[in-house]
Amino acid sequence: MELNRMAICLEDLHFSYISDQPVLKGINLSIKVGEKVAVLGRNGAGKTTLFSILSGINHDYQGKVTLAGRELKQMSRSEIAQQVALVPQKHEPLFPYLTRDFIMMGRFCSMGLFGSPGSEDLRIVEEAAIETGAARFLDRPYSTLSGGEMQLVLIARALAQQSEILVLDEPNTHLDYRNRFLVLDMVRKLAEARQMTLVMSLHDPNDVIQFAERVVVMHDGRIVADGRPVEVIDEALLAEYFGIRAVAMKNAAGNLIFKAVEAL
Amino acid sequence: MRRLGIFLICCAILIIAVVLSLNLGNFRIPVAQVFRIMSAKLCNTAMPEIERYQDVVLLSLRLPRIIMVLLIGASLGISGAVSQGIFRNPLVSPFILGISSGASFGAGVAMIFFSGLPFMVDLGAAIGGFGAVLAAFLIARSPGGFTPRLSLVLSGVIVSSFFTSMVGILKYLADSESQLPALTFWMMGSFASVDWASLNPVIYIIPLCMLPMVIFSWYLNILSLGDREAMLLGMNVERWKMFFIALVVIAIGSGVARCGVIGWVGLVIPHIARAICGPNHRDVVPLSAFLGAIFLLIADNLARSATSGEIPVGIVTAIIGTPFFVYFLRKREVALWN
Numbered sequence: 032m033e034l035n036r037m038a039i040c041l042e043d044l045h046f047s048y049i050s051d052q053p054v055l056k057g058i059n060l061s062i063k064v065g066e067k068v069a070v071l072g073r074n075g076a077g078k079t080t081l082f083s084i085l086s087g088i089n090h091d092y093q094g095k096v097t098l099a100g101r102e103l104k105q106m107s108r109s110e111i112a113q114q115v116a117l118v119p120q121k122h123e124p125l126f127p128y129l130t131r132d133f134i135m136m137g138r139f140c141s142m143g144l145f146g147s148p149g150s151e152d153l154r155i156v157e158e159a160a161i162e163t164g165a166a167r168f169l170d171r172p173y174s175t176l177s178g179g180e181m182q183l184v185l186i187a188r189a190l191a192q193q194s195e196i197l198v199l200d201e202p203n204t205h206l207d208y209r210n211r212f213l214v215l216d217m218v219r220k221l222a223e224a225r226q227m228t229l230v231m232s233l234h235d236p237n238d239v240i241q242f243a244e245r246v247v248v249m250h251d252g253r254i255v256a257d258g259r260p261v262e263v264i265d266e267a268l269l270a271e272y273f274g275i276r277a278v279a280m281k282n283a284a285g286n287l288i289f290k291a292v293e294a295l
Numbered sequence: 296m297r298r299l300g301i302f303l304i305c306c307a308i309l310i311i312a313v314v315l316s317l318n319l320g321n322f323r324i325p326v327a328q329v330f331r332i333m334s335a336k337l338c339n340t341a342m343p344e345i346e347r348y349q350d351v352v353l354l355s356l357r358l359p360r361i362i363m364v365l366l367i368g369a370s371l372g373i374s375g376a377v378s379q380g381i382f383r384n385p386l387v388s389p390f391i392l393g394i395s396s397g398a399s400f401g402a403g404v405a406m407i408f409f410s411g412l413p414f415m416v417d418l419g420a421a422i423g424g425f426g427a428v429l430a431a432f433l434i435a436r437s438p439g440g441f442t443p444r445l446s447l448v449l450s451g452v453i454v455s456s457f458f459t460s461m462v463g464i465l466k467y468l469a470d471s472e473s474q475l476p477a478l479t480f481w482m483m484g485s486f487a488s489v490d491w492a493s494l495n496p497v498i499y500i501i502p503l504c505m506l507p508m509v510i511f512s513w514y515l516n517i518l519s520l521g522d523r524e525a526m527l528l529g530m531n532v533e534r535w536k537m538f539f540i541a542l543v544v545i546a547i548g549s550g551v552a553r554c555g556v557i558g559w560v561g562l563v564i565p566h567i568a569r570a571i572c573g574p575n576h577r578d579v580v581p582l583s584a585f586l587g588a589i590f591l592l593i594a595d596n597l598a599r600s601a602t603s604g605e606i607p608v609g610i611v612t613a614i615i616g617t618p619f620f621v622y623f624l625r626k627r628e629v630a631l632w633n
Contacts, residue, residue, distance in 0.1 A: 086526075086527055087526065088523060088526050088527065107531070108526060108529045108530060108531050109529035109530075110529075111529065112527065112528055112529025113529070116527075117527050119523075119524060119527070122520070122524065123521075125383055125385070125519060126385075126519055126569075126574035127573075127574050128516065128574050128575065129573065129575070132516065132575050136516055136517050136520065136528055137528060139514075139517050139528045139529055139530060140528060140529030145510065147513045147577070148513070172574075188528075192528070192529075
């Protein structure tokens with residue numbers, strides 16, 4: 032693999048849902064293949080909007096978005112899905128599909144017009160389930176799973192897309208303490224094993240430091256900081272963009288951690 | 296294996312139901328005699344000794360009627376499954392969405408004003424059906440592009456009652472000697488006047504609409520996740536929704552044009568199918584076609600043999616269908632409404 036190849040390239044990206052109320056105000060960002068990037072920002076900073084542009088849902092943006100060198104607007108939906116797999120925060124189940132059938136839906140983008148799942152697709156689904164630890168409930172309905180298990184299945188479905196870029200929108204928001212760690216740890220290892228580019232929005236600076244090698248801080252539709260987490264995140268940044276007074280400290284292993292003290 | 300088993304059982308039930316339907320009626324024909332006449336006809340050999348009119352009743356009245364019932368039953372069942380998938384809503388059917396009443400209005404207009412031209416009734420039904428589903432969808436859609444489940448049901452009811460009242464106006468305009476009785480009886484949904492000629496073009500249109508629904512049934516799984524997720528998985532959502540809606544409207548419209556509005560089949564059948572084979576649309580869609588055909592055949596047999604006269608079949612399906620709907624609402628209650 033060419034190491035310095037760009038996976039994602041955003042140039043002067045603007046977007047607004049309602050005219051005169053821009054959500055993204057000129058984003059410039061390049062992410063290399065295989066990079067593990069966390070996007071940090073308060074609610075409403077534009078993270079989710081940025082992700083829906085990356086995954087081809089919001090098409091009417093201004094500026095330039097290229098995925099693996101190709102202009103996003105010229106790609107079909109299935110081509111985009113082959114490049115970018117987005118794991119949504121949550122999926123509200125309606126029909127109680129079996130987990131196996133649910134993960135199988137990730138194969139849609141790779142099928143031809145008259146395609147329906149075959150044995151090769153089944154193998155890919157089972158592989159994704161094993162890697163995410165979802166294999167043990169493949170034959171249970173998705174709607175009966177716990178929140179943590181659902182998240183694993185959503186990630187397995189994204190893996191089944193076999194895309195180069197994995198985008199996670201707040202992957203651990205709805206999870207308990209143990210599952211929060213489990214999911215992020217697993218995603219990091221998966222991205223390494225599969226040499227995928229990882230882009231995830233996170234809320235906890237400590238998670239960013241632990242699980243990402245690069246952080247992009249967004250505030251009010253702009254990127255205000257970008258770099259290695261331990262260099263970028265400090266008390267001043269947390270105060271200015273998150274309105275929180277936090278103290279930096281080292282844990283027993285010598286790693287930087289932040290503890291929030293009061294809201295400013 | 297399980298899939299094959301269900302398929303074989305459905306085929307067996309269907310064949311038994313067809314044979315019994317040929318036998319049943321005010322003019323009874325013994326099963327053995329049914330087989331003799333059918334095989335004589337199929338092999339083109341001499342007719343066996345028969346009572347007067349047995350062959351006429353069987354071949355010219357009952358057989359085309361049964362074929363029509365099977366076609367329309369299958370189209371109602373499969374369209375219900377497809378609608379529930381694309382609208383991500385287990386409470387809808389072509390009937391609830393107003394497609395049936397829209398189609399009946401379109402067909403009624405064609406019957407009264409363009410009665411001389413061939414296939415105008417079918418065309419009118421399709422146009423009316425499209426108008427109805429579009430209206431129901433636009434009324435229910437909130438500004439953000441999100442369609443709440445209950446709103447869609449309610450707007451379907453609104454559209455449905457609008458078109459029903461428009462049909463009332465048509466009745467008022469219709470010639471009370473020649474047009475009104477036919478219009479009224481057709482409106483209630485009936486197979487009483489089916490003959491070989493009336494099977495054209497339904498016998499082509501319905502299978503041609505059902506085939507792509509079955510071929511692409513797996514796509515309904517993706518659509519049923521909701522617009523946003525279907526897009527994430529790489530689906531061109533608008534295009535595929537339109538594709539499926541068009542198939543449903545054409546299939547339902549052509550049935551309505553011939554035999555009027557028959558409710559409840561499309562709502563009830565997919566739920567029974569899901570109870571048998573699980574929620575995967577790859578199984579639900581073809582099974583709903585089978586079950587719809589079997590259900591409507593049983594309903595039609597009741598309609599024509601329960602009393603000495605003939606009850607419109609739409610009344611029978613409503614009598615069976617409404618308690619089921621109540622049961623379903625009580626069982627699943629709140630979760631579905633949000």
